[in-house]
Amino acid sequence: MQALLDAIAAMSLPSEASRIFHGRGGMHPGCEQWVLDAYPPVFVLTSFAPVTDDQLAAIGAALQVRWAHIATPEAPLCWVFQQRGEALRIEGRSETRLMAGEVPDRHVVTEAGANFRVHVLRGQNHGLFLDMAAGRRWVSRHAEARRDDRYGLKVLNLFAYTCAFSVVALQAGARQVVNVDMSHGAIAIGQQNHQLNHLTAGATFLPHDIFSSWGKITRSGPYGLVIIDPPSYQKGSFVATKDYARLMRRLPDLLVPGGHALLCLNAPELGEDFLHAQMRELAPELAFVERVANPAVFADVDEQRALKVLVYRAPELPVSA
Structure with a gap:
């Protein structure tokens, strides 16, 4: 101690x-x-x-x-x-x-200029996952870099929880974020988080089961960035070893040419090779770009047990002769 x-x-x-x-x-x-x-x-x-x-x-x-x-x-x-x-x-x-x-x-905390509602006296999830701070920073920088794109950046935020990714993306200049999570309570807090940050436009909130809502999700696309941050294991909802594949095979159709996917996995028993292998099999056209480094305070003796945040990119349209 x-x-x-x-x-x-x-x-x-x-x-x-x-x-x-x-x-x-x-x-x-x-x-x-x-x-x-x-x-x-x-x-x-x-x-x-x-x-x-x-x-x-x-x-x-x-x-x-x-x-x-x-x-x-x-x-x-x-x-x-x-x-x-x-x-x-x-x-x-x-x-x-x-x-x-x-x-x-009314407990509100800040991170990098954004405000978030938290609840530390109930449950194991307090409203903001601190280990994902570097992932949120990556999304913010990515959205900022595409602020002036012709059509703006459209983001799909799957397993949105309290929509922290959406807040930072919109703050940085994203045009639209579609947030999907089956928890009505989490989505409601996500809406409050947008209000706390004076974000009155650009966000859509879908309190739906992702796997039964592909029609609505697809109609809102395609997207320049797809964020997948599921629980590693949630009985009756998501099990990484069998359900992540169902998400990956959808990525090529969800992304615009040159679009990016941010894949997150917080399962100590599964290393990043788990994601790489499934991507090679199910969405081989997407190229691996980088693994986002976790905040220094979250250092681990085995980085394969720590949070994995991987970036992939869809191919650009071929250039006409």
Whole structure:
């Protein structure tokens, strides 16, 4: 646990949503169970293994000492502890406790100039996936580079969740984003995120099952950018090993000539070769461009276990003789 305590002792006052400590990457032996995130003004400590009251007391004391050094005297320390399912011995379960302070009723955080609603006291997904920060930055830069294209950039955002990709794409100059997610609740928060960022046009929200909505998705295309960021495993909804292929074979028809696809996979048991092999089989005309590097704080002893964000490109139209 010492590496976690050292990270707390060295941290600056966080102004944006960010990860403070990433034990899950295995870079800190003995601390693999711990993750500490900042969703200002709240810290969220997560453990993937059983903890003792003494451990929590030591972490709380370290947070309090550091907070006294970096925050204004009138600002109270606020932190939340979440025990994940592996420690509870029940798959998919978590328990969350408010340890100190108060969580804002309307909790809004920022990242790179964008605002997002979050909810740190319920569920395992807090409304903004911090490990995808580099992916959002790539989308923002891509949209900015195509701001002046003749017809503008049209984006398809599959498994949109709370539509963070859509927000950054529109902020950077995308003409249109079609957001699709089967969760009505997540899409509703996504609409709020657009309102928070004063984005009143350009976004479409489809609270549908992607696999039964291809007709509507296809009619809105083709797209200059298709983003696929599915859960690695969601019972009854998506299983990467069998369902990712159903998405890949659609890509050639969804993309404009020269269009890009951003494929995301957060399954530790599946390396990037899983995506490459399926793309070679199902959409061989798309060329691999790059793997987007994860934020440095998410370093992993095995990058194949970490989040994979891969960019592919469709062929351009042939040049007439």
